[in-house]
Amino acid sequence: MLLIDNDTATQVLDMADCITALEEAYKEEALGSATNRTKSQMHVHTNDPDKWYRFSSAEGGLAHAGVVAIRIKSDVLSWPTMFGKVRAYNYCMEPDRYCGLVLLFKTDNGEPLAILNDGVIQHLRVGATAAIAAKHMARRNASVLGILGSGGMAESHLQAYAEVRSLKLAKIYSPNREHRESLAERMQRELPFEIFAVEKPEIALEKSDIVASCTDAGEAVLFGDWLEDGMHVTIVNHREADEQVYRRISRYIDYQSGHAINLYTSGEERRPRTIGGAGAGHDRLIASARAQRFRFADLLLGKVSGRESKTEINLFKSEGTGVQFAALGQLAYLRSKERGLGCELPLEWFIQRIRN
Secondary structure, three states: OEEEOHHHHHHHOOHHHHHHHHHHHHHHHHHOOEEEEEEEEEEEEOOOOOEEEEEEEEEEEEOOOOEEEEEEEEEEEEOOEEOOEEEOEEEEOEOOOOEEEEEEEEOOOOOEEEEEEOHHHHHHHHHHHHHHHHHHHOOOOOOEEEEEOOOHHHHHHHHHHHHHOOOOEEEEEOOOHHHHHHHHHHHHHHOOOEEEEOOOHHHHHOOOOEEEEOOOEOOOOEOHHHOOOOOEEEEOOHHHEOHHHHHHOOEEEEOOOOOOEEEEOOOOOOOOHHHOOOOOOHHHHHHHOOOEEEEHHHHHOOOOOOOOOOOOOEEEEOOOOHHHHHHHHHHHHHHHHHHOOOEEOOHHHOOOOOOO
16 A cells, blocks of 8 residues: 655646546546545534634545545634635644545455545646636637636646646736745746736736636635626635626536535534535525536536637636545556655555454
8 A cells, every 4th residue: 555645746746647637537427437425524613613623525436447535634624814805724733734635445356555645636636627627618719817816726727727728928816925926936937928926806817818716715806897708717616706706607617516515513603604604605606697507527528518609708616526536546646656656555554354
């Protein structure tokens, strides 16, 4: 059994291969030979009224690849106000430490294959999924990208969109000047087109063909008044967009195998809005959309079009599922085995002779 940490995952995974692996996995899912268990999130209130504990899990299996994966997370959640906006902030044990694991199994004999840190895979799978959507939904000549956010998700989206469109310019906005400038400088060294940080979010969106909101915001940071004809918009979580965004889009495509199952130790009057407390409005926002709504699976199988005009504004909403971790977990495992990377663990530690 192989232990694969984030440093190893960085060495063996590249964005282009992740896009290919995920698109194949999504098509397999659409055709019925891959499956997801709806993401489950258990929320337990703590003695601190401003913090909740959340245990999250998601599973997925790929028949053709012959693997099943489960991704688990152990988080403490809080919602501080930072740079004038409410943020959804999570950690494990202490700030800036995290616990996310992917367990990978072989389907033909049940063998545990690998334990992987989920950090690198987490960012790659979200960026790659957004790129797959953009490949089918953004205008063919899309060359200007506007990004809201400056963390790992923003970086992976920028890398991923560059794989599917010939970008000429990327503009990055974050209320944290140091972060946005650092990301722009780092990405400029990596990618062959102009990348710079901007002072206002509206500037990041102005005349952009593709817009990606990649934030941990607990309130709207993307507003419908900023959208322009022909834009392709991606959001990481529904809270990032205001109601006017949903009213302005013509086409809404999402990828999820069902909303997460959320369990709580207290009623909604005690829960923050961001985890289903009073006033949570995801369903209301979707209902307000006048857009045509389609499934990601039908887009990939060619049953629906990703775009019908140069002027329509469309939106893609991603969602985390187990299939993503099965596909990229297997890719990381195979590449690590080929290159002799990762740490071998005795299989006997994980296999027993007591029948369950």
